[in-house]
Amino acid sequence: xxxxxxxxxxxxxxxxxxxxxxxxxxxxxxxxxxxxxxxxxxxxxxxxxxxxxxxxxxxxxxxxxxxxxxxxxxxxxxxxxxxxxxxxxxxxxxxxxxxxxxxxxxxxxxxxxxxxxxxxxxxxxxxxxxxxxxxxxxxxxxxxxxxxxxxxxxxxxxxxxxxxxxxxx
Amino acid sequence: xxxxxxxxxxxxxxxxxxxxxxxxxxxxxxxxxxxxxxxxxxxxxxxxxxxxxxxxxxxxxxxxxxxxxxxxxxxxxxxxxxxxxxxxxxxxxxxxxxxxxxxxxxxxxxxxxxxxxxxxxxxxxxxxxxxxxxxxxxxxxxxxxxxxxxxxxxxxxxxxxxxxxxxxxxxxxxxxxxxxxxxxxxxxxxxxxxxxxxxxxxxxxxxxxxxxxxxxxxxxxxxxxxxxxxxxxxxxxxxxxxxxxxxxxxxxxxxxxxxxxxxxxxxxxxxxxxxxxxxxxxxxxxxxxxxxxxxxxxxxxxxxxxxxxxxxxxxxxxxxxxxxxxxxxxxxxxxxxxxxxxxxxxxxxxxxxxxxxxxxxxxxxxxxxxxxxxxxxxxxxxxxxxxxxxxxxxxxxxxxxxxxxxxxxxxxxxxxxxxxxxxxxxxxxxxxxxxxxxxxxxxxxxxxxxxxxxxxxxxxxxxxxxxxxxxxxxxxxxxxxxxxxxxxxxxxxxxxxxxxxxxxxxxxxxxxxxxxxxxxxxxxxxxxxxxxxxxxxxxxxxxxxxxxxxxxxxxxxxxxxxxxxxxxxxxxxxxxxxxxxxxxxxxxxxxxxxxxxxxxxxxxxxxxxxxxxxxxxxxxxxxxxxxxxxxxxxxxxxxxxxxxxxxxxxxxxxxxxxxxxxxxxxxxxxxxxxxxxxxxxxxxxxxxxxxxxxxxxxxxxxxxxxxxxxxxxxxxxxxxxxxxxxxxxxxxxxxxxxxxxxxxxxxxxxxxxxxxxxxxxxxxxxxxxxxxxxxxxxxxxxxxxxxxxxxxxxxxxxxxxxxxxxxxxxxxxxxxxxxxx
Numbered sequence: 001x002x003x004x005x006x007x008x009x010x011x012x013x014x015x016x017x018x019x020x021x022x023x024x025x026x027x028x029x030x031x032x033x034x035x036x037x038x039x040x041x042x043x044x045x046x047x048x049x050x051x052x053x054x055x056x057x058x059x060x061x062x063x064x065x066x067x068x069x070x071x072x073x074x075x076x077x078x079x080x081x082x083x084x085x086x087x088x089x090x091x092x093x094x095x096x097x098x099x100x101x102x103x104x105x106x107x108x109x110x111x112x113x114x115x116x117x118x119x120x121x122x123x124x125x126x127x128x129x130x131x132x133x134x135x136x137x138x139x140x141x142x143x144x145x146x147x148x149x150x151x152x153x154x155x156x157x158x159x160x161x162x163x164x165x166x167x168x169x
Numbered sequence: 170x171x172x173x174x175x176x177x178x179x180x181x182x183x184x185x186x187x188x189x190x191x192x193x194x195x196x197x198x199x200x201x202x203x204x205x206x207x208x209x210x211x212x213x214x215x216x217x218x219x220x221x222x223x224x225x226x227x228x229x230x231x232x233x234x235x236x237x238x239x240x241x242x243x244x245x246x247x248x249x250x251x252x253x254x255x256x257x258x259x260x261x262x263x264x265x266x267x268x269x270x271x272x273x274x275x276x277x278x279x280x281x282x283x284x285x286x287x288x289x290x291x292x293x294x295x296x297x298x299x300x301x302x303x304x305x306x307x308x309x310x311x312x313x314x315x316x317x318x319x320x321x322x323x324x325x326x327x328x329x330x331x332x333x334x335x336x337x338x339x340x341x342x343x344x345x346x347x348x349x350x351x352x353x354x355x356x357x358x359x360x361x362x363x364x365x366x367x368x369x370x371x372x373x374x375x376x377x378x379x380x381x382x383x384x385x386x387x388x389x390x391x392x393x394x395x396x397x398x399x400x401x402x403x404x405x406x407x408x409x410x411x412x413x414x415x416x417x418x419x420x421x422x423x424x425x426x427x428x429x430x431x432x433x434x435x436x437x438x439x440x441x442x443x444x445x446x447x448x449x450x451x452x453x454x455x456x457x458x459x460x461x462x463x464x465x466x467x468x469x470x471x472x473x474x475x476x477x478x479x480x481x482x483x484x485x486x487x488x489x490x491x492x493x494x495x496x497x498x499x500x501x502x503x504x505x506x507x508x509x510x511x512x513x514x515x516x517x518x519x520x521x522x523x524x525x526x527x528x529x530x531x532x533x534x535x536x537x538x539x540x541x542x543x544x545x546x547x548x549x550x551x552x553x554x555x556x557x558x559x560x561x562x563x564x565x566x567x568x569x570x571x572x573x574x575x576x577x578x579x580x581x582x583x584x585x586x587x588x589x590x591x592x593x594x595x596x597x598x599x600x601x602x603x604x605x606x607x608x609x610x611x612x613x614x615x616x617x618x619x620x621x622x623x624x625x626x627x628x629x630x631x632x633x634x635x636x637x638x639x640x641x642x643x644x645x646x647x648x649x650x651x652x653x654x655x656x657x658x659x660x661x662x663x664x665x666x667x668x669x670x671x672x673x674x675x676x677x678x679x680x681x682x683x684x685x686x687x688x689x690x691x692x693x694x695x696x697x698x699x700x701x702x703x704x705x706x707x708x709x710x711x712x713x714x715x716x717x718x719x720x721x722x723x724x725x726x727x728x729x730x731x732x733x734x735x736x737x738x739x740x741x742x743x744x745x746x747x748x749x750x751x752x753x754x755x756x757x758x759x760x761x762x763x764x765x766x767x768x769x770x771x772x773x774x775x776x777x778x779x780x781x782x783x784x785x786x787x788x789x790x791x792x793x794x795x796x797x798x799x800x801x802x803x804x805x806x807x808x809x810x811x812x813x814x815x816x817x818x819x820x821x822x823x824x825x826x827x828x829x830x831x832x833x834x835x836x837x838x839x840x841x842x843x844x845x846x847x848x849x850x851x852x853x854x855x856x857x858x859x860x861x862x863x864x865x866x867x868x869x870x871x872x873x874x875x876x877x878x879x880x881x882x883x884x885x886x887x888x889x890x891x892x893x894x895x896x897x898x899x900x901x902x903x904x905x906x907x908x909x910x911x912x913x914x915x916x917x918x919x920x921x922x923x924x925x926x927x928x929x930x931x932x933x934x935x936x937x938x939x940x941x942x943x944x945x946x947x948x949x950x951x952x953x954x955x956x957x958x959x960x961x962x963x964x965x966x967x968x969x970x971x972x973x974x975x976x977x978x979x980x981x982x983x984x985x986x987x988x989x990x
Contacts, residue, residue: 080276090431092299093315094266094307095273106305108266108273120322123427137431147276149269156269156304158276 001082003042005075006051009034013056013065026053026067034073036102040150042077043102078103078148078157085169086159088139091125093118098141103157107143111160113167133168140169170234170260171242172201174252175287179206184247185227189238198285200229201256202243233287236260265308267294273305296452300405300434301412309453316453320662323403323457327630329668331402331622332450334462335410335418336488337479339394339615341386342418343486344566347573348384359576362482369417383414385421386482394615395428401626402459405432407445409467410490412437436490447471456667459625461618463488470704472669475621477614478756485571489562614756621758625672632666640664677710679758684712688726688733690748702748705755717743725751726768734768745770 009030017025030047037044049072056065078084078100086100096107109118115129122128126136135141143159143166161167182204189195189202205227211219236258243255262275270280270291279290294308298315307315323329336342352363367385388394398404406429408415415435423429436442440449445467447455455473462468463479481487691700703713714721717736724737724745737743750766 090301092305093318094299094305094311097302097305104304106268106273108268110266110274118318120319121326123425124430147271147278149271149278149280151269154269156271158268158271158273 001077001079002045003075003077004048004072006070006072008068008070011067011069012059013067015063015065018065022056023053026069030069030071034071038102038153038155040152040155042075043155045074045076048072048074076101078145078155080145080148082145083166084143084145084159086141086143088135088137088141090137091118091127091135093120096127096135096141098143098159100143100157103155105143105145105157105159107141107159107161111146111158111162113162116167135168142166142169170236170258170263171254172233172256172258173254174230174249176252178252179208181248181250182206182228184243184245184249186245187241187243188229191238191240193238195232195236195238195258197233197235198231198283201232203227203229204249230255231285232258233285234258234260263308264290264293265311267291267306269304297438297440297449298452300432300450301438303438303440312452316451317662320457320665324633324662324665328400329402329626329629330405330451330458331398332405332407332447332458332460332462334445334460334464335406335408335415336490337463337481338461338477339388339391339422339480340418341388341480341482341486342489343384343483343572344381344489345384345483345486345570345572346382347570347576348483349382351572352384367421369421371411371413371417383417384483385418387422388480388482388615389612390615391422394619395422397619398622399428401623403432404429405434405450407434407439407450407460408490409436409439409442409445409488411435414490443467444469447473455669456665457629459622459668459672461622465701465705470708472673472708475618475625475672476705476755477618478752480612480614482612483572484575486566489566617757624675624758625668628671628675629666629668632671633664636664636666673708676708676758679760680706680709680711680754683710683723683760684714684718684721685751686714686717686721686724686733686737686743688724688731688737690725690727702751706751709755709758723750723763729768729770734770738770 011026011029011033013022013026013029027050030050034044034047051070051072054068054070056067058065084100084103084105086098086103086105089097089099089104091097093109095109096112098105098107112127113129116127116133116135117129119126119128122136124137126134128134141161143161144163146158146160148155148157183206185203185205187202188200195201205225207223207225209221209223211221214220239257239259241256242253243249262272262277264272264274264277264279266273267279267290270278272279272290277290279293282289291306294306294311296307296309296312297303297305298307298312299305333339348363348366349368351357351359352366354360357363363386365387367387368382369385370380370382372380395404406415406419408418410418412433412435415433419426419429419433434450439445445462447458447460447468451458458473460468460471460474461477462474463477465474465476468474479488685706687697687703690702691697697703697713697715698707707713717724717733717740719740719742721737721740721743724733724743725748726734726745727748734745737745744763745768746763746766747768750761750763753766754761
């Protein structure tokens with residue numbers, strides 16, 4: 001699910017950047033460092049705006065300036081039970097690996113409808129029900145997240161397409 | 170799942186009540202039953218005293234798993250003394266497939282644990298079986314199921330699995346930017362060879378992580394090879410390069426992904442950075458797997474392995490991804506380049522000498538490699554070091570441009586040699602002048618490899634069909650009639666033969682019965698039995714012996730004029746071959762004819778041709794004693810070697826020296842010597858005589874061996890032998906005593922020539938010393954004790970040679986004198 005979240009970040013700046021462009025520089029730094037980051041709990045999708053940059057405080061002994069920036073960002077926190085669209089990255093006899101944006105979701109064979117079978121002899125290999133449903137590398141899928149597990153700098157999730165309205169789009 | 174009581178309970182316990190009935194759902198940590206146990210505790214009595222009292226404690230037992238109760242194994246009132254099974258619980262999910270610490274089927278967190286956890290959830294699925302993802306783990310059962318499906322499918326399409334290594338096996342990669350310059354420069358002598366070099370850039374690699382260009386040369390014939398082999402095998406890539414690197418290579422060699430699909434395993438997923446492990450890809454069984462790789466050691470000489478000779482196109486670069494691997498043992502393939510060059514190329518073109526180029530490259534990285542080879546395992550500090558080392562190797566290549574240096578060297582050499590003629594040549598002639606080019610493109614390995622893979626494939630399915638028809642045929646087929654016919658199309662996994670048995674069988678035939686001795690191939694002090702080349706040769710059925718004996722069939726000589734080469738000339742059945750012979754045999758999987766590989770014995774060792782008269786004389790005078798000596802040799806040496814043969818896992822009988830083999834050896838020898846043989850009959854005596862003539866002639870070649878080198882070699886050899894020397898010393902003395910009779914005969918048969926050479930050995934300072942026979946013999950016997958083997962037959966050979974050509978060349982004599990003095 002997407003949220004607009006207010007966060008703070010402390011950026012320490014080298015004295016050589018002190019000047020009329022400090023603000024622009026801080027914005028660039030913030031965007032570079034925050035956007036696309038995975039905290040283990042959520043993904044930062046986009047920094048929206050700066051609420052408050054605050055005054056820089058020069059640190060004793062180093063000369064660096066510390067800026068405490070308050071900003072708003074769009075974040076995505078995947079939840080159990082959430083339905084997302086994903087793209088298949090590879091298919092294996094044990095299941096399907098997909099990417100829903102930055103999140104990697106694995107669909108075990110058990111969570112694939114039983115009429116969609118593993119077909120290793122095609123190039124590339126695929127899951128198919130020998131009718132109009134074909135799942136191979138690059139296919140778009142709609143899936144439901146069954147479980148989410150945060151890691152240090154990544155989130156793993158498992159999903160299912162064994163429900164109504166799920167499966168290849 | 171059957172729950173069992175943990176051993177940590179306070180036994181004996183008494184079950185007081187069961188809380189669940191069969192059919193009830195139970196959650197983890199939910200109470201299953203109550204029990205009581207008795208124990209003594211100390212209590213205060215309210216007066217400050219502590220007393221020990223027996224107490225009964227009621228406790229509940231909690232379930233460690235979720236599920237539904239199927240059946241109780243205990244009942245109310247039971248007294249339990251030790252751990253027993255208590256209840257069977259049917260789990261809704263056995264968590265057999267896990268992804269990133271979660272069960273992939275039910276979504277439960279597998280890393281959770283509390284006081285009640287007996288087995289961590291993640292322990293249920295520990296096998297990584299997907300090539301490109303390490304987050305997915307499966308249980309043993311699941312792995313077996315998946316693999317069984319795969320095997321069934323392969324058998325139906327009559328294919329096997331083939332694990333392919335990249336670097337130096339099917340491609341050669343470098344990051345030396347010189348390649349690009351040469352490739353674009355049409356006038357560059359290397360342009361021709363570089364035309365089809367592929368290039369790509371990896372962003373997160375190389376110095377400063379700024380992106381680094383890789384240049385990839387495909388092994389000649391690769392496309393065709395993969396095409397053909399893919400019909401017989403399902404291909405997998407297993408490389409020590411990074412994931413990105415492997416992907417890029419796969420894009421080049423297999424743009425449509427028809428061949429490899431996404432069956433690519435790189436070092437990012439390998440799990441070990443120092444060794445490759447077949448279990449990573451085939452966790453359950455490896456019966457249908459063949460590996461091709463240029464490094465045997467990283468696979469620990471796995472029986473599924475077909476070792477190929479490394480593809481070394483960019484001279485001196487080696488394997489750019491080898492920083493993580495243990496240091497490579499060079500096996501003298503370096504000889505290959507010059508040998509081939511001489512055969513294939515016109516003489517105007519010179520080529521860099523592989524032998525001189527290689528060691529240099531070796532020195533450059535040796536410190537680094539040593540650092541790397543020290544460790545292994547998953548030590549993070551070491552890992553960092555190794556990664557650093559890898560970066561350094563790449564940096565080194567990018568900045569120092571080893572190829573350019575080599576080419577410069579080469580051209581400098583060229584200029585040096587051609588300077589005199591070049592003075593008059595003006596610039597217009599420059600392009601015409603054939604410049605040396607460093608890079609050669611004439612590798613044939615893949616064509617041979619294809620044959621070998623086909624061979625393995627055929628033998629495998631022959632064996633499989635045989636087993637299957639046996640299992641299906643006969644009475645069963647009669648009784649079951651049609652049913653069997655339909656079953657015949659299916660596959661029976663129990664009948665699958667094992668590549669691990671089939672391949673060694675084929676390989677063992679190649680050099681079966683061959684007994685090798687190395688000379689000048691391995692550095693002194695290396696374990697001759699466990700060096701790379703020895704292990705490789707042994708996998709082909711050869712036996713490696715430390716020293717020459719009558720059983721020896723081949724002497725593999727890395728260089729000429731070693732003591733062992735000289736010694737080998739004494740045995741007519743020992744073929745002295747170059748290392749290339751062995752390498753070619755191993756590469757081609759066939760016992761290559763020794764003819765072209767026979768070591769040209771040094772010209773100094775070669776005497777003048779026999780005159781027919783003297784030859785016959787030599788035979789008649791030598792036959793008696795030599796025959797005896799040879800006979801005794803046989804029996805004496807036999808015992809000592811017995812252990813060796815047994816340890817090598819070979820039956821002694823299989824190497825028996827029967828009449829047929831003897832004849833074959835004899836024929837080959839004759840062909841080699843090109844002797845216009847006179848009276849040839851099959852009778853034993855003439856055969857022996859002939860053989861002796863051959864040996865006599867061979868010996869003559871060594872006659873002029875220089876004294877200095879001789880001594881050095883003798884010491885080296887003595888070191889080899891020192892462990893066995895003690896027990897055999899007496900035998901040798903005896904033998905030399907026997908020989909002395911022959912020597913005397915010789916001495917009496919001729920005049921001055923013998924004396925001169927003999928005295929030269931005895932008294933090196935006096936080149937023209939005139940010593941009587943007796944003192945020469947005395948000196949000789951003295952020497953025979955100190956240098957048991959080499960010294961005395963050196964002498965013998967010289968004496969014989971001198972005796973054989975009566976008109977001894979005075980010039981050669983002077984040479985010897987100079988060398989000795």
